[in-house]
Amino acid sequence: MGGSRLRAVTTLAVAGALLLGAAACAGDDDDDSGPAEDGSTGSFTLYSGRNENLIEPLIEQFQSETGITVDVRYGDTAQMAAQLLDEGDRSPAQVFLAQDAGALGAVSKAGMFDPLPDEVLEVVPEAYQGAGGDWVGVTGRSRVLVYNQELVDESELPDSVFELTEPQWEGRVGVAPTNGSFQAFVTAMRVQHGDDATADWLAGIADNDPQIRERNGQILDDVNAGRIEVGLVNHYYLHELAKEEGVPFEEMPAQNYYFPAGDTGALMNISGIGVLAGAIEDADVRTFVDYLLSTEGQAFFTEQTSEYPMVAEVDAPAELPELAGLEAPEINLNDLDSLEETVVMITESGLA
Amino acid sequence: MLLLAALLAVAVALTPVVYLVIHTVEAGWAQVFDALLTERVASAAGRSLGLAAVVTIGCVVLGVGSAFLVTRTDVPGRRFFGVLAALPLAIPSYVAAFAWISAVHLVDPRHVFEGFWPAALVLILCSYPYVYLPVAAALVGADPAAEEVSRSLGRGPWRTFAGVTVRQVQPAIAAGGLLVALYTLSDFGAVSIVRTDTFTREIFTALNMGFNRTMALVLSTVLIMLTVLLLAGESVTRARGARFARVGGGARRPPSRLRLRAGRWPAAGGLALVAGAALGVPAVSLSRWFVEGVSRPGSLAEITSATVNSLWVSALGAGLTMLLALPIGLLAARSPGTLSTIIERLSYLPHALPGVVVGLSLVSFGIYVLYPLYQSVWLLALAYAVLFLPLAVGAVAAAAAQAPPQLEQVARSLGRRPVTVFRTITLPLTAPGIGAGLALAFLTCMKELPATLLLRPTGMDTLATRLWTHTGVVQYAAAAPYAALLVVIAAVPTWLLVSRSGIMGKGGG
Numbered sequence: 001m002g003g004s005r006l007r008a009v010t011t012l013a014v015a016g017a018l019l020l021g022a023a024a025c026a027g028d029d030d031d032d033s034g035p036a037e038d039g040s041t042g043s044f045t046l047y048s049g050r051n052e053n054l055i056e057p058l059i060e061q062f063q064s065e066t067g068i069t070v071d072v073r074y075g076d077t078a079q080m081a082a083q084l085l086d087e088g089d090r091s092p093a094q095v096f097l098a099q100d101a102g103a104l105g106a107v108s109k110a111g112m113f114d115p116l117p118d119e120v121l122e123v124v125p126e127a128y129q130g131a132g133g134d135w136v137g138v139t140g141r142s143r144v145l146v147y148n149q150e151l152v153d154e155s156e157l158p159d160s161v162f163e164l165t166e167p168q169w170e171g172r173v174g175v176a177p178t179n180g181s182f183q184a185f186v187t188a189m190r191v192q193h194g195d196d197a198t199a200d201w202l203a204g205i206a207d208n209d210p211q212i213r214e215r216n217g218q219i220l221d222d223v224n225a226g227r228i229e230v231g232l233v234n235h236y237y238l239h240e241l242a243k244e245e246g247v248p249f250e251e252m253p254a255q256n257y258y259f260p261a262g263d264t265g266a267l268m269n270i271s272g273i274g275v276l277a278g279a280i281e282d283a284d285v286r287t288f289v290d291y292l293l294s295t296e297g298q299a300f301f302t303e304q305t306s307e308y309p310m311v312a313e314v315d316a317p318a319e320l321p322e323l324a325g326l327e328a329p330e331i332n333l334n335d336l337d338s339l340e341e342t343v344v345m346i347t348e349s350g351l352a
Numbered sequence: 353m354l355l356l357a358a359l360l361a362v363a364v365a366l367t368p369v370v371y372l373v374i375h376t377v378e379a380g381w382a383q384v385f386d387a388l389l390t391e392r393v394a395s396a397a398g399r400s401l402g403l404a405a406v407v408t409i410g411c412v413v414l415g416v417g418s419a420f421l422v423t424r425t426d427v428p429g430r431r432f433f434g435v436l437a438a439l440p441l442a443i444p445s446y447v448a449a450f451a452w453i454s455a456v457h458l459v460d461p462r463h464v465f466e467g468f469w470p471a472a473l474v475l476i477l478c479s480y481p482y483v484y485l486p487v488a489a490a491l492v493g494a495d496p497a498a499e500e501v502s503r504s505l506g507r508g509p510w511r512t513f514a515g516v517t518v519r520q521v522q523p524a525i526a527a528g529g530l531l532v533a534l535y536t537l538s539d540f541g542a543v544s545i546v547r548t549d550t551f552t553r554e555i556f557t558a559l560n561m562g563f564n565r566t567m568a569l570v571l572s573t574v575l576i577m578l579t580v581l582l583l584a585g586e587s588v589t590r591a592r593g594a595r596f597a598r599v600g601g602g603a604r605r606p607p608s609r610l611r612l613r614a615g616r617w618p619a620a621g622g623l624a625l626v627a628g629a630a631l632g633v634p635a636v637s638l639s640r641w642f643v644e645g646v647s648r649p650g651s652l653a654e655i656t657s658a659t660v661n662s663l664w665v666s667a668l669g670a671g672l673t674m675l676l677a678l679p680i681g682l683l684a685a686r687s688p689g690t691l692s693t694i695i696e697r698l699s700y701l702p703h704a705l706p707g708v709v710v711g712l713s714l715v716s717f718g719i720y721v722l723y724p725l726y727q728s729v730w731l732l733a734l735a736y737a738v739l740f741l742p743l744a745v746g747a748v749a750a751a752a753a754q755a756p757p758q759l760e761q762v763a764r765s766l767g768r769r770p771v772t773v774f775r776t777i778t779l780p781l782t783a784p785g786i787g788a789g790l791a792l793a794f795l796t797c798m799k800e801l802p803a804t805l806l807l808r809p810t811g812m813d814t815l816a817t818r819l820w821t822h823t824g825v826v827q828y829a830a831a832a833p834y835a836a837l838l839v840v841i842a843a844v845p846t847w848l849l850v851s852r853s854g855i856m857g858k859g860g861g
Contacts, residue, residue, distance in 0.1 A: 045810055052821045053830070073727075073810040074821065082565060083715065083806070090719055092727060092810065178557050214544055225461050244829070352557055 043069035044094040044284050047084060049077025049103060050271060058300045062291050068284045077103045078180050084276075085110055094279035095288065097138070099271050102184045104135040105337030107274060114280035116289070123293050124310045128270050131334040137270030138292050139301045140308035142326060143185050144256040145265060146238060147230040148223050157257050161189075161232070161265030165204025174211040174219040174231030177352035181216065181234055181269065187342045189264045191335045195345070202349035212351065217241075224254040232265070239306035239319060249319055260327050268328040269336075271307070354686070355695075357679035362698050364676060365738050368713035369576060369701055375569045387570045393554070397574060400551040403472060403543075404536040404582075410476035411532045412525060414626060415483025419521075420513070421619055422855060423491040425610045433623040434488070434855040435847065440630040441481040442842035444799040444816065446541025447835050448630075449474050450823065451637035453545065458640070471548040477630040478542070479535055481846075483528035485853055486750070490524035491517070492854040509610055527746055530586045534704040534742070537575060537582075540802060551575055552706045565712065572709045579704035583697050634839070641832035654818070655833060662814040662841070665729050665804075666797035669736030673744045673793040674786060676737050681748025681789075682782070686757060696749070700742045710735050711806035718807075732807040736797045743796060744789035751785020752778075788852050791845035798842045815841070 048055055052074045059070050075083070077099040084091055084107050091112075098104045107113060113134035121133050128137030147157065158164060164173050176182050190198045211228045213219045219231035220241055235256050242249035259265035273292060279285050291297045298314040301307045306317045316323050346352050376384055387393070421427045422434040440448075452474055456465040498520065502512040518525075543550045551574065558568040612619055677699075684696040702710060714735050718726035725731045759781070763773045779786075801816045808817065815838040822831035 071811045075805060079559075079806075082559075086565075086715060087719055090723065090726075212547070214547070222464075225457065227462055227464055 041282070041284065042067070043071060044279070044282060044288070045071045045073065045092050046095045046097060046288075047073050047075070047080045047093040049075065049080045049096070049098045054305050055097070057304065058297065061296075061300070062288065066284075066287055066291070068287060070288065076180075081106050084112060088112070089277065091276060093276055094282060094285050096274045096276065097271070098274070100180050100184050100269055100336075101137070101272060101333040102180065102187065102336045102339050104130065104272050104274050105334065106339065108132065108134050109337060112277055113274040114277050116275065116280070117286075120289055120293065128272070128310055128333065130274070131332075135272050135274035136293070137272040137310045137333075139271045139298075139305070139310060140268050140323070141181075141271065142235045142258060142308070142328065143181070143265055143267045143269070144233060144235045144238075144258055145230050146220055146223050146233050146254050146256055148226050148228075148253050149255055150253055151226060151229045157230075159260065160263045161259055162201060162263075164230075164232075165201060165208055167208075169208055169230075171209040171211070172229040173205065173208065174213055174222060174228040174233075175205065175351065176213050176216055176219060176233075177346050178214065179216060182232065183339060183342050183346065184269050184336050185232070185264065185267050186346060187336045187338060188267045188329065188331050190338070190342060190345075191331055192264050192329055195341075199345055199349070202345060202351060206349045206351050210351070220254060224252060226253065230257075234269075235320070236306045239317075258321060258326055262327050262329045264329050264331075266326065266328050267331065268308075268326070270310070270333060354679055354683050355691070358683040358692070358695050361676040361679050362695050364734070365699050365702055365741050367717060368705060368710045368738060371713035371716060372569050372572050372576065372709070375566060376573050379566045379570060383566070384570050384573075387567055388574060393571070393574065396549055396551045396554040397578065399468065399549060400537055400575075401578065403468065403475070403548065403550055404533045406468075406472045407475045407479065407536045408529050408533045410472065411480040411483045412529050414476065414480040415528060416487050416518070416521075416525060418480075418623060418626065419484050419488035419491055420517070421623060423488050424517070425612050425619065426616065427612060427619045427623065428616055429620060429623075431855070433620070433627065435850050436627040436631065437484050437488075437623070438481045438846050438850045439843055440478055441485075441846045441849075442795060442799075442839050443478060443631075443634050444541060444801070444838065445475065445478045445539055446545060446801065447819070447839070448478050448634055449542040449545035450828075451634040454637040454640065454828075455633045458636075466547040468548050470546045471543050471550075474542045474546060475536055475539060477626075479532045480626075480630075482531045482535070483525060485849055486524040486528045486746075487521050488855045489853040490521040494520045513610075526586060527750075530582070530700070531703075531742065531746070533582055534579065534700065537578060537704045538706050540706050540708070551578070555706055555709065559708065559712075569709070569712075572705060575704055575706075575709075576701060579701055582704075583700055587693070587697065638832050638836050638839075641828040642836075654813075655837065658813045658815050658818045658834065659837060659841070661812055662798055662816070662838070665732055665808075665814060666736075666794050668729060668733040669740070669797040670744075670790050670794035672733045673737040673740050673797075674748075674790050677741055677744030677748050677789060678786070680741075681745045681785070682752050682778070684745070684749045685752030696745060699745050702738045703740070703742045705739075707735075707739060707800055707802035707804075708806065710739055711803035714738075714803075715806055727807070727809050729809060729812075732804065732809075735803040735807050736793070736800060739800065739803065740793045740796045743792045747785045747789030747792060748782060749785075751782045751788070755781030784852060788849055791848045791852075795842040795845040798838060 059072060063070060081103040084093060084096060096107060108130050115133050116136060120136060121129060124136040186198060216233040216237050219233050220237040222228040223231050224241060238254055238256050239249050242252050273289060275285055293311055295314055298309040298311045302309050302314060302317045306319060308316050308323055418437040422430045453465050456463050499512055499516050502516045538552060540552050540556060543553050555568045555571045558571055680696055680699050683692045714731055718731050760773050760777050763777055799816060801820055804814055804817055815834045819831050819834040
């Protein structure tokens with residue numbers, strides 16, 4: 001009784017297992033071509049925490065110019081960092097491109113990056129690289145207060161992000177507490193003003209009936225449509241939405257406001273790159289890192305994503321306020337790696 | 353022996369659960385209790401259960417109502433509505449949620465569409481076909497004799513409906529309702545977009561916040577406990593409900609149709625309203641995105657490769673799902689008993705886990721146990737099989753239950769070899785169920801997102817991941833073709849499910 005079914009099922013199962021095995025072997029074949037003398041294999045794997053829409057044209061440009069194939073895995077920056085930490089030394093990745101210094105710091109802390117060569121480190125200002133020289137910034141992005149011009153008068157805008165806890169801002173401020181860039185900003189506040197002042201600020205925002213969103217993009221969408229009056233986001237979202245809508249950004253209802261006088265609200269964070277252990281010897285990887293920091297690579301970011309360049313010779317995007325005119329807080333990005341504590345504080349405040 | 357195969361299948365499906373338990377134990381009980389015994393967790397759990405209850409009730413009302421109208425009444429355009437009522441199955445919950453927000457903003461740009469009731473609305477409209485399809489099939493296949501007896505004893509049409517018809521299809525309602533409840537517990541797309549703090553969202557928040565995977569996994573164990581409660585509850589109602597299999601010989605007759613008279617047009621209006629909300633709103637929003645945005649539309653090559661990838665991984669996923677579901681479904685139908693019930697119930701457990709948790713557990717499993725399969729489509733197919741197993745088990749079990757075991761016994765007593773019996777009798781008899789299960793698993797794989805993002809091979813995009821990439825940077829126009837294509841392709845298996853169910857009036861089941 002039942003033997004027939006078992007046999008049929010077993011046959012199917014065995015067939016399935018064989019297929020799995022065959023696929024596994026087939027997968028191995030890809031790596032057969034051994035490395036050339038300079039460690040180059042003609043391809044490498046990149047984990048990108050940056051959105052595919054923003055970065056893919058650049059990668060295509062790189063591939064067609066160098067003939068090197070880049071296998072890219074896209075995801076959220078935090079998600080990619082967590083996956084790298086899970087994978088450890090078995091990670092298939094050679095390069096990690098992240099949207100924020102905190103994620104690079106976390107992977108760096110786990111000792112998974114190779115130190116970068118001096119020629120690379122010389123190109124990027126020291127303020128925008130890892131303390132161990134194992135990651136560098138590729139672009140700069142400023143935190144801003146985005147506001148709806150029709151709902152908020154310019155004279156009403158606060159001098160400091162600390163003012164947003166005051167009663168006149170009740171119910172009017174959009175925040176994305178689970179988002180990495182908000183967390184990096186809160187960490188910066190802790191670095192600049194200490195844990196007590198930061199805890200007070202978080203509690204004040206939480207009590208002020210904030211408009212909580214998942215992503216920066218949603219905050220910007222809602223500010224632009226007038227559903228929220230102001231919101232804490234990064235500067236380039238406005239320019240992306242303007243491009244999506246085909247409107248010059250000056251004509252959008254939403255506008256960016258850069259906090260003055262070194263206020264934490266104007267933190268200048270980076271998107272950056274780290275090379276995973278053992279891959280720095282790979283000539284292809286090196287070519288890629290150099291390309292991102294080349295005039296051509298940097299110009300791509302300023303033109304396509306409206307971010308600040310890291311390399312002195314490249315001009316900042318015309319639509320942005322001059323970097324020299326911005327009064328960003330003086331914070332060492334390496335100090336933004338105490339993310340765990342920040343997360344605990346955000347959770348305790350009830351914001352997330 | 354079938355038991356062995358079923359045990360093996362369920363063991364594979366429970367891999368993520370085992371992983372969760374290991375991690376929870378590793379975390380240490382002190383941390384587990386600290387994490388769990390908070391007001392937040394309690395309120396999220398309460399909200400999740402509340403949402404599951406509301407969505408399930410809503411789906412049962414819409415699902416049973418539509419099924420009854422299109423199979424048992426003379427409502428105008430019943431075949432047309434019979435197909436329309438199943439089609440929302442093709443729309444992913446995250447697309448529906450985006451569409452609703454966008455539609456609401458079209459009417460009132462300042463309105464904020466968020467919270468419990470909007471989430472419930474979107475989820476009901478996306479998932480009522482899980483009830484509608486099995487109930488409609490059961491109504492078509494049910495024996496009209498019992499109803500005729502009831503009518504002849506002087507009961508009115510409505511009392512007959514409530515007392516006889518509904519009880520006949522009760523197992524189908526319970527099975528569909530259970531799938532809806534489990535789906536609601538695990539859904540992330542809709543609840544995150546319309547912002548309701550359910551348990552699944554709590555898990556995602558824990559994950560997003562500072563790479564704290566342990567917390568997310570600990571929270572997932574609570575979701576498993578909620579699921580066990582739900583399954584136990586459903587088992588109790590099932591044990592009380594009697595079976596209503598048709599006995600005796602004779603040809604199957606089509607059931608009589610209720611004349612709605614003056615109610616015909618209001619009934620049709622109701623069906624049209626549901627279809628408008630479930631299908632019309634997404635259609636309008638998608639068309640608007642097409643027309644309004646100016647972002648770079650995906651090149652033809654990109655769209656083609658995403659489509660091919662979607663079809664390929666979904667076919668693989670559906671195949672593997674069915675491979676695991678066959679022994680479990682056959683066991684449940686052929687040797688009912690405590691053990692087979694437990695095995696069948698166990699196969700439902702991972703269905704309530706969010707895709708991201710199953711994805712994460714298989715990432716670890718891939719890295720430490722099956723490294724050659726890591727970031728291959730095979731591991732992704734395994735994730736699909738684990739997530740969607742109950743959909744296929746249900747279909748196989750239902751079909752096998754309708755096929756009388758006497759046929760197999762007779763064949764064997766006549767000296768046929770067991771393999772031949774399986775090939776010539778069992779398989780053909782359960783084929784409709786296998787087909788239905790494959791179609792359902794396939795279209796669900798097409799829509800799946802979080803596990804796909806985590807497990808897909810590097811560089812491979814599907815329609816769902818492309819769609820997500822574009823909406824992530826507010827490029828709705830670029831997202832629109834992928835969303836539309838996804839819905840259109842998923843509509844094909846949905847249509848197959850409808851035509852198989854007998855709602856169209858062909859074959860009678």
